[in-house]
Amino acid sequence: MKKVLGLALGILTAIGGFLDIGDLVTNAVVGSRFGLSLAWVVVVGVIGICLFASMSGRVAAVSGRATFEIIRERLGPRAAGANLTASFLINLLTLTAEVGGIALALQLASSVEPRLWIPVAGLAVWLVVWRTKFSIMENVTGLVGLTLVVFAVTVFLLGPDWSTLADQTFHPGVPANEGRDVYWYYAIALFGAAMTPYEVFFFSSGAVEERWSAKDLAQSRLNVLVGFPFGGILSVAIAACAAIVFLPAGIEVSSLSQIVLPVALAGGKLALAVVIVGIVAATFGAALETSLSSGYTLAQFMGWSWGKFRRPARAARFHLTMIVCILVAVGVLMTSVDPIAITEFSVVFSAIALPLTYLPILVIANDPEYMGKHVNGRATNALALVYLVIIVAASVAAIPLMIATGAGS
């Protein structure tokens, strides 16, 4: 019984923890402009993150080593340093977007200006990172984040024309009023939103935090393989809500209040309250994960002691890194920069940085010295190579497309 509960908890947390501000914003923007014609990218992204997270989780559980320890060892100090710089900065950008997301969600609930909420959100994130146990932190934000299921309910309540949605999904094409470049730019953004690198830093370091071993592999694989696809369904539901309400009217989503508008239209005040709780939980959870990831990546690269299982005094530099990163995120947001705009950039840069962490993990997952009999099988490697091509292609194409389309505008 306890095992079943543990399994259910793991899967539910993976569903709730899948969505963050990047998924919320990108799916809604894409839904309002392209309908469901980019839903296939979510499928590609979810399969990719399942593959990547299960490989990095397996590497961490079997070898006891997290992502950046491995990158440092395999790439040598110089190449790994460049890798760290890129990954760390993009993670900081994502952290900024998530803290901004918390503030925007709290603004929706309270009508208080986001700049008053930003320092509160930053402080709350720090307090939880400093004080709360890893497992409690994970489970609470994941479970509360499940309330975002209301987006899926909304799709049914809105009573859409299902044949139109199905047509957009299964016969995807570039809408008449959008350019081909913009379509592919948003395809990359959506891919980056589903496969953000911090999820992998966090997942593999979390495996070390929770002291996984080879015998926990089956459960961790199930969490990922069941939880993430359900998270992906919620992503598509967000896009569908925007596609139903905004696409026919030709309105482009550019704020959080628009993202939740379909829910309010269909379900009224109660549904709106539920979705705001869900967004706060999702962005707060992701802010915790990105804060921790900033500490994990830097500490693992530098060889500092790290982890929430140590008291802060025993991992002082790890905690100091997180404090500095949260302060930088709060400082950037206090300049009144739009968190939604930061989010849109952060998902594209996530796609750009993805090969930097994907390749080393793929190589180590095949190394019998680390993995023993748990090396990748043939089928996994075949899929992993296909994804290597997709990831590299997305990474290379992202910057030219960003310039050509003026970041999708």
Add this chain to the structure above:
Amino acid sequence: MILGDLLDARVTDADGRGLGFVVDARFALDGPIDGLLAAPRLHGLLVSPRTATSFLGYERNGVRAPALLARWFRWRHRGTFLVHWSDVRWVADGTVVLRAGYERYSPGLTGTAPQQG
């Protein structure tokens, strides 16, 4: 000297002809007991003729998957050899100079027979 002085360094033979770059260092754990483990001893350097980028571990014989990546890295680093530390004459200014008559060994971890050519 630290390991960082050696990695990526240019390697030349005694006449100053370029042989490649140091891509890795190999240690043997056969020194006197130091705490729990035997003290490591620098056994030799891996020299790759064309590139200073990482071999990502594919120099070892047992690592062959995923096949396409393994083939690519082996091709990038074709001609990589191991020189014993005793064959290094001196190290200065980012250059490793080997002594005349140095021996090239196979970079594979199992079997260290001298390489052909």
